[in-house]
Amino acid sequence: MLDRDDQEIMLRGIGVSPGICIGMAYLVDKEGVDVIKRYSVPETDLENEKNRFKTAVKKAKDHLNGIIGNTPEDFRDHTDILETHAVLLKDKMLYGKTIEIIDQERINAEWALKKVVSDLQTMFKNMHEPYFRERAADIVHVSDHIMRNLVGAEHANIKDIDKRVILVANDLSPAETSQIQLEWIMGFVTDLGGTTSHTGIIARTLEIPAVLGLDDVTEVIRNDDLIAVDGSTGEIIIHPTEETLVRFVKRRIEYEAHKAIIMRGSCLPAETLDGLAVQVMGNIELPEEVVSVRDHGGDGVGLYRTEFQYLSRSGFPGERELFDKYKDVVEVMMPKPVTIRTLDINGDKAVARHSEASEKNPALGLRGIRYCLKNPDVFKTQIRAILRAAAFGNVKILFPMVSGHDEVIEAKRMLDEVAESLSKEGTEFNRDIEIGVMIEVPSAVIMAEVMAEEVDFFSIGTNDLIQYTLAIDRGNRHVSHLYQPLHPAILRMLRHVTDVAENTDVKVFMCGEMAGNPIYAPILLGMGIGELSMNPQSIPVVKRMIRSLKVEDARLFVKDVLKETTAERITKLLQDSYGDMVSEFII
């Protein structure tokens, strides 16, 4: 193996959350055990090699016994499988065979184990009884455990991180991110993902620098490597030299200073030069983030994503639990509004136990309002919690993934049913709240006129709208360059929705990523979108941008923009007209 301990390595990915961090890498790599190296072992070292294997097995066994020992008697039923695994560890066919192969073939323990396991797997896979066929999984599980100990990979239990680290992973599922003790995380570095991935959103929300989409960074970085991350440029440096470190520290100081300047004006209202006040609000995912919205000068919570409480748990959260959180958020924000979006479990945020079967195409599957209407119990529990929290402040309710008129009617009917039962019970609640739908499915854009009769506001979710309209999977790097907010089709759709809103007195908000980028503010303002909701960190910069604009100019500008026929030309027009203004705010 190459000795590259002192060598500085520079990699570039997608900087999705700005900021600089320098620290130790912590690898979360579930697939690390799949890559097994084969090398021969000299006869004199065979004894050592066998001992290395025995130690790995012993460690695995101790680990299992530890878990069994820590399980209360009442739950011992669940440890049966672990006890079986503990016996399997020392099984002749696995343990004895591996040692035999190390001896006979003079190869490393990892390879010997891999060989034994793949033979066993083949044997089991050929069996008739499904039960016995599945036992191959137990063997794989046990051997993975040994393998992890052999190759020295940590047990990927990110719950247990207890030092300040930079998290390095192939990808992080929402369930994983929700387990992390975030105060220990200085930065995120991953192979997969991009600006709009869940990890990206979380990183930005929590103001943790993140560089994603690095392809095979988990192959290059090792546990405890020193790395420097620049979430603004997407640069990461492994084994930085003294010189690089100085450069990064300097950049960090600059970044903090710049942030301080932007923050200074954050509490001033976002009023255009010609006197139009725009509401600039924050998107939140964790209830705690409401503080961040307030600190960044947000005029309310424009989008409260409620999925978090449903993740990484067995069963659904109860009404009381949901109500407590909603009430917290609403009270902190009082008297400013909080728009609570009902459960939008989707492909990205899927919870295995809640989806009956894994869907082949979850983005087009049972998610959002569709899921809720199919699971009225889950939906009603949440609506009850929302209506009850509404008694404590300014609440709006927002239904996601609406694709047609009937879904709105059905959702509103359930809302009324819930209100009626709350009223019968004599529980304190408020039904008199504004109702909105997300405009994120192209059919909802087309049907905007009809839906306007049923709702008080539209909230445009640009991320999904762009994805569905342009048929782009935003997680797929091969097509992600086609994900263009400035595509003329998207802008025409926005125009249609804002026209409908103007003619029908329905309010129109925007809560997608597009709202949080100051460069788009002239277009959004020019179209008449009066409320923007974004990551709390973007609030100050967007407010600043709005304060430098004139609505009259923006309206004329939009007319020009809509005449253009390609995203490229629109981008150029926008850059030429407003690029300089924006560059002052962004590093």
Place this chain on the structure above:
Amino acid sequence: MSHSVKEFLKDVVIINELGLHARAAARIAEVAGNAKSKMWIIKGDEVVDAASIVDLLTLGCAKGSNITIKIESLSDVDTLNRVAELIENGFGE
């Protein structure tokens, strides 16, 4: 050897619902591990090591399977009886 071969063998039937599943096999292997000489489980033409779960599982013994336990030394009769008992009691399920 003058002893009848019979004494070294014992036929049993798997009676529990799941057959000789992983945990059951683990229990047999654990007991068989105490034998001083080898202990074998025979099903049809196949002979496997009673001390190996993996081996036992490869027999694929569903409920109702007839199997034979075989020992190589009389000193393991107790162990043989304990294994037989386990199986006949359906592993206490």
